[in-house]
Amino acid sequence: MKTHYLGHINATNPLKLKKPFVNEPCTKCDIFNICSSRCLYTNITKRWNPKAYSSVCDTVQNLIGAITKELSRIKKDHSTWKSMSERFRIHEV
Numbered sequence: 259m260k261t262h263y264l265g266h267i268n269a270t271n272p273l274k275l276k277k278p279f280v281n282e283p284c285t286k287c288d289i290f291n292i293c294s295s296r297c298l299y300t301n302i303t304k305r306w307n308p309k310a311y312s313s314v315c316d317t318v319q320n321l322i323g324a325i326t327k328e329l330s331r332i333k334k335d336h337s338t339w340k341s342m343s344e345r346f347r348i349h350e351v
């Protein structure tokens with residue numbers, strides 16, 4: 259596992275981190291532009307069989323589907339929140 263470590267948060271310069279790259283199936287996936295290999299660990303270590311990997315992908319697809327379905331309401335709520343926070347001078351942290 260340590261071969262996949264990029265560095266230690268206290269000791270590694272963020273500008274000098276190694277760049278991890280993913281391979282298939284993510285690079286051939288229809289939703290890679292949204293997901294970007296959500297489970298980088300899974301893609302790089304290849305410790306899971308295709309069925310288990312697919313289970314991870316199912317969670318991503320379900321999440322994207324649920325968010326897409328609610329996107330207009332989320333945007334509306336965000337807009338409402340923004341106007342309320344400006345009105346009452348509430349600032350997001």
Ligand code: SF4
Nearest residue numbers: 284287290293295315
């Ligand atoms: S859904 Fe699965 S295969 Fe597609 S990009 Fe995400 S992790 Fe990779």
